[in-house]
C-alpha cells in the first residue's frame with residue numbers, strides 16, 4: 001500500500017484547522033508541506049511560522065518539500081519548526097552530500113527532489129545516503145498541473161537502482177497525481193503519493209484519500 005501525503009498547498013488557508021482535523025481522522029500517512037522562495041521556483045508559498053503551527057495541530061508526519069535556494073541555511077530552522085522529512089532539490093544543491101549529512105544529523109529523514117528534466121542516474125553515487133527521492137511529475141511551483149507521463153519511466157529506472165543496491169529508499173511522486181494514474185505509479189514502484197488538488201478539490205476528501213491508499 002502506498003503512503004498518502006496530501007499537500008497543504010491546495011488546502012483552504014482560511015480554514016486550515018478543519019482541513020487538518022479531516023486529515024488527522026483520515027488514512028493519510030504524511031502531510032506534504034511545500035515551501036517556495038520565489039527564486040528556485042516562480043512562486044512563493046508559506047514558511048516556518050505556518051509549519052510550526054501545523055506541527056502542533058497535526059498527528060501526521062510532516063513531509064517538508066523545500067523549493068528554495070541554499071536550503072542548508074534553513075535546515076535547522078525547519079527541524080525546530082517540526083519537519084520529520086526534509087527534502088531539498090538536487091538542482092539547488094551543489095554540495096548535496098553535505099546537505100544530506102546535515103539533515104540526518106539534525107534527526108530528520110533526508111529527501112532529494114528531482115525536476116522533470118533531471119535524470120535519475122545523477123543519484124547513482126549518492127542514493128545510499130538518501131531516505132526519500134521525490135520525483136517531480138510537474139514543474140515545481142504550482143498545484144493543479146497535469147502529470148508528465150515520462151515520470152513513469154523514471155520511477156522504473158530509479159526502482160531498479162534502489163533494488164539492485166538493496167536499499168530502502170522511498171520513491172515519492174509529486175504533481176498531478178490522480179485516482180486514475182495512481183495505480184500505474186504504484187505498479188511502477190512509487191511508495192509515497194503526494195496529492196494536492198485530487199484530495200482537497202474532491203467532494204469527499206476523506207474517501208479520496210482512502211481510494212488513493214487502496215491503489
Ligand code: DX5
Pocket residue numbers: 007008009010032034065138139140141142143144145174175176177194195196197198
Ligand atoms: C508543486 C508541489 C506539489 C503540489 C502538488 O510544486 O511540489 O506538492 O502541491 O499539487 P497537485 O497534486 O495538485 O499537483
Ligand code: ZN
Pocket residue numbers: 007032033034065174194
Ligand atoms: Zn511538493
